Amino acid sequence: MNILILGDVYGRPGRKIIKAKLPQLISEYQIDFTIINGENASGGNGLTTKNAKELLNSPIDAITMGNHVWQQKELLETIDHFDQIIRPLNYPEPCPGKGYHIFTHELKNKTTKKICVVNLSGQIFMPSLNCPFNTMLPIIDKLRMSSDLILIDFHAEATSEKIAFGYFMDGLASAVYGTHTHVQTADERILAGGTAYITDIGMTGPIDGVIGVDKQIIIENMLTKRPNRFVTATGAVQINGIILEVNDLDNKVSKITRLYKIYED
Amino acid sequence: MNILILGDVYGRPGRKIIKAKLPQLISEYQIDFTIINGENASGGNGLTTKNAKELLNSPIDAITMGNHVWQQKELLETIDHFDQIIRPLNYPEPCPGKGYHIFTHELKNKTTKKICVVNLSGQIFMPSLNCPFNTMLPIIDKLRMSSDLILIDFHAEATSEKIAFGYFMDGLASAVYGTHTHVQTADERILAGGTAYITDIGMTGPIDGVIGVDKQIIIENMLTKRPNRFVTATGAVQINGIILEVNDLDNKVSKITRLYKIYED
Amino acid sequence: MNILILGDVYGRPGRKIIKAKLPQLISEYQIDFTIINGENASGGNGLTTKNAKELLNSPIDAITMGNHVWQQKELLETIDHFDQIIRPLNYPEPCPGKGYHIFTHELKNKTTKKICVVNLSGQIFMPSLNCPFNTMLPIIDKLRMSSDLILIDFHAEATSEKIAFGYFMDGLASAVYGTHTHVQTADERILAGGTAYITDIGMTGPIDGVIGVDKQIIIENMLTKRPNRFVTATGAVQINGIILEVNDLDNKVSKITRLYKIYED
Amino acid sequence: MNILILGDVYGRPGRKIIKAKLPQLISEYQIDFTIINGENASGGNGLTTKNAKELLNSPIDAITMGNHVWQQKELLETIDHFDQIIRPLNYPEPCPGKGYHIFTHELKNKTTKKICVVNLSGQIFMPSLNCPFNTMLPIIDKLRMSSDLILIDFHAEATSEKIAFGYFMDGLASAVYGTHTHVQTADERILAGGTAYITDIGMTGPIDGVIGVDKQIIIENMLTKRPNRFVTATGAVQINGIILEVNDLDNKVSKITRLYKIYED
């Protein structure tokens, strides 16, 4: 089976390109299961209920989140209505929503796979959620026994924390992939224990901005150190992500390939 | 002309692979000018005088630095003896060393190019040096008038700051390339104004560590939150960097290509 | 002469207590010159033009600011109409407003004093403004020649940076007093060189909140790590500050006394 | 009964003044139980086994720690030999040592009190330990049932986090007192629910340094942004702390008084 995972969908340009291009990507790469990161889908800040529904009209199986998850307050109320939405597991309890979900997914050949999708937030240069390493340690065995595949969106800033988490899960998870920096890294590989790893899968949104935002606004911020209202960038749009090829017999990821598409305006 | 730029050389494994492989890379890619980042060359922490000399026995034209520049205290005394070493320009004055240098470089066809190499440190999640944007603004015109090419090593953590700086210099510098995260990004491109840009060129050193350090040490740190002495990782080594193709007539970068070599132990 | 300096005036409760009690404090302590910090005067976030005028209806001579200075955007337009408002000097130029002002102040005995009020922001755990030490170094002599007294509001988080700045200015400024943490410290003293120093003068606002904000909101934030809309605390109010006694002959501060008043609701 | 609590003992000057003056403070204020913070007792960095023993030769009942607790590595091995030493409770398990201890303490009148001493680390601008609020929540009732008094050293940087924790424990703990900033605050009070509170009790060590370190070294750091080896300051020494008066019948703190002694060299 083939799994498509797309990086942080940013604002209206991100949602629009998903709607326009996802079906043909799924067809082109013979995708069986699709995950996107949705923490920036609504104007760059979180995910409204309306935008969640809009995105789920496209063939998306799961939406992971990140540090922006609660910026649209309504999601606190509505997240539990969406099986597909997964927020960082390491929020302190009680917290609306869930940090992982095991999807029972039927393949084209009518067999089913249990696909566990996990979302975790890093701690370095990030809000002080529970330690992702110590959160994962006591549950990974249980998740392995209940699932055929475990896919972890590790939403974090520091490369050190992301790489360390990849090694930490090596041989235990099917894949650990980073999100949050909005820039795709070129270090995709299969680790020694068989886990697919990449530090960041990148962003799905306007290419000519600064991680989604109009570039002149950010340059002015940098020069003046005074706050500015963020506006989503316009122009050409990118789709960033990865494709995981999974061996249907042993459920191991045999190949991780980066996807970096640019669509002119 | 072709310019080779290599990411943060990490410890003994990094220095060793430079010594072993740089000549053949220069030959293979017909390189005219070579820059490395040397801030981690001595055990991961700064650059000793001895290691600087050792590196400069290889065909290296310039060494840029970063936040680790003064971790080997002796460099404070010796940096001014090395034309080739460039530390972040945005340290407050007075500070030993220099933040840019214009190299007069003779090409194979006997023409000379004035190549200005600049090193700057970001501010986000980094030590509080002077603002890199406001440091560059008043001098860029002067540098442009004195140089044929301007190559800027922007040593920073946050993708937003690096991308914004790239746009800020677009049309003014020949290339802005990031260092510091030790993970190569896949976003290399020529910006609208003609400046070559990449968020991070990656690291030259052990591939199976955590940005250079033994992975078990870092995983233990993450789990226990207790300090550990860092030890350089062993095993396979990577060379990360970029190659810039420059048009000899107008001195514009016509192509930016990532280099990601892995050498088994 | 006696100088009264009050810590960060927080929201409506802060403005109200200033209006109600400042005249009698000035009378009781025979105050000649009054400074307040106004960065939180408008709902905790910056200072509106209207609130600035309202405050200046009370007998206030100068208003210093801090990291919240630009949160009410209109102040960018109106700050230059107010001689009394001083924003951190170490914003990069160009920036509206000014970082110091020399007030020509007539005492009751008809002599005049030139009182220089400076505002600076720290860098540790704060926005990346220019270095306050390197900002002050080249101008302190000029300020000393133009003024009888120099009073510096050092708006910063880390005690180390504040104390170091106090020593840095010892013998050069009349007083260095900290603001920003909203908690008054008990370390007021005259340093060896004659400069009056205190790490933080505290806050003028609701005492039963968390640095101004309703306490239940902050406790919930701490427990859930989810964002909450801040609401100003209610109930009893404090006035925090210092009184500097200045020798009229040599303009030295002879005494620094903390003021910590509590007014029941 | 009277409880004496002293702020972070810094280096040799701190240890020396404890040895010289603690007995007479205990006698003068009729102290029944003494706690010190020891995280900086060995050259500013942690606590060696030797220095722990040396300190415990003075009449000290408990030593709490902080973010520097593991800087002297040997303490990882020896901490479990000291009933009196308490490290932050919110280190992830497993971790040597303990985060609280209930001391059975005999008063002069031969009655005994069960005194629970807790150490917790904040998260804001601090290492990413477990959330102190969520660490305390599930155990506070048990601690209350097993103890007559609960005294919490909340070792943290941000005033907001410290104040919020004070309110969080109001009516549940006997006292919440802050450490870590090395500057005593002037906001001591009994909160509405009966808990004694102060944001920081200050430092026991050299007064003419920067939170313990030679001031010229820190000023040079601030000006140059280059690292320097820290050296403990010399000269006059301060003892900072608080005295809690406890009602022997209901075990409530009836009074919290700051102690701020200066001893010339």
Ligand SMILES: [Fe+2]
């Ligand atoms: Fe994002």
Ligand SMILES: [Fe+2]
């Ligand atoms: Fe994010």
Ligand SMILES: [Fe+2]
């Ligand atoms: Fe580096």
Ligand SMILES: [Fe+2]
């Ligand atoms: Fe670096």
Ligand SMILES: [Fe+2]
């Ligand atoms: Fe404030």
Ligand SMILES: [Fe+2]
């Ligand atoms: Fe502030």
Ligand SMILES: [Fe+2]
């Ligand atoms: Fe301390």
Ligand SMILES: [Fe+2]
């Ligand atoms: Fe500390």
